[in-house]
Amino acid sequence: xxxxxxxxxxxxxxxxxxLTVYCNSSSVFSSxxxxxQEPGEGPVLLVTVVTGGxxxxxxxxxxxxxxxxxxxxxxxxxxxxGDTGLYLCAGDAGGGADGLxxxxxxxxxxQP
Amino acid sequence: DAGITQSPRxxxxxxxxxxxxxxxxxxNHRYMYWYRQDPGHGLRLIHYSYGVKDTDKGEVSDGYSxxxxxxxxxxxxxxxxxxxxxxxxxxxxxxDRGNYGYTFGSGTRLTVV
Numbered sequence: 001x002x003x004x005x006x007x008x009x010x011x012x013x014x015x016x017x018x019l020t021v022y023c024n025s026s027s028v029f030s031s032x033x034x035x036x037q038e039p040g041e042g043p044v045l046l047v048t049v050v051t052g053g054x055x056x057x058x059x060x061x062x063x064x065x066x067x068x069x070x071x072x073x074x075x076x077x078x079x080x081x082g083d084t085g086l087y088l089c090a091g092d093a094g095g096g097a098d099g100l101x102x103x104x105x106x107x108x109x110x111q112p
Numbered sequence: 113d114a115g116i117t118q119s120p121r122x123x124x125x126x127x128x129x130x131x132x133x134x135x136x137x138x139x140n141h142r143y144m145y146w147y148r149q150d151p152g153h154g155l156r157l158i159h160y161s162y163g164v165k166d167t168d169k170g171e172v173s174d175g176y177s178x179x180x181x182x183x184x185x186x187x188x189x190x191x192x193x194x195x196x197x198x199x200x201x202x203x204x205x206x207x208d209r210g211n212y213g214y215t216f217g218s219g220t221r222l223t224v225v
Contacts (some may be wrong), residue, residue, distance in 0.1 A: 041218055042216030043155075043202075045215070098157060098160055099214070102154050104154035
């Protein structure tokens with residue numbers, strides 16, 4: 001079973017600060033995704049990274065896939081209260097129909 | 113149109129009773145998944161389906177069964193509900209086994225008393 005470890009588990013910062021969330025594994029993934037979940041709702045896909053070393057930007061969010069495709073990071077620049085939520089990474093090990101392995105998530109609170 | 117809907121959104125049931133949760137999609141996606149989400153455990157796969165009448169067990173399948181008689185519907189049944197099955201249940205769909213992302217429903221909050 002592939003495991004994805006996310007860190008930190010909880011993060012509370014002030015509006016305007018920068019932050020990085022990490023997603024690490026000892027396994028290789030064919031792709032890795034990041035989701036954001038708000039209270040009372042299901043996770044919503046933010047981005048998929050496929051190629052080792054790939055960097056994708058979504059406004060103030062920057063996602064990076066490690067060269068060895070075992071880890072990923074999410075960097076938020078100038079965080080805003082609207083960024084508050086649970087951030088989940090998920091990896092596809094490839095092959096089976098059972099799909100994705102999810103990390104336990106990072107609870108992010110951006111205080112005004 | 114949401115593309116994926118779960119029903120009911122909330123349910124309280126008594127220990128020992130059977131419960132069925134429904135996931136309905138309008139995207140004609142092949143793959144459907146049932147997860148439960150609990151504090152400290154994250155999202156854990158219960159069962160999944162890769163086509164009509166094609167289903168398989170996930171990580172935490174004990175006490176659960178599923179059925180998929182139509183592409184658009186995936187049912188999760190708790191045979192005899194227990195308090196340990198109190199959780200938030202999410203259905204997800206994918207057209208490509210998840211390699212390019214899942215679309216999740218809004219969840220069902222189930223409380224077993």
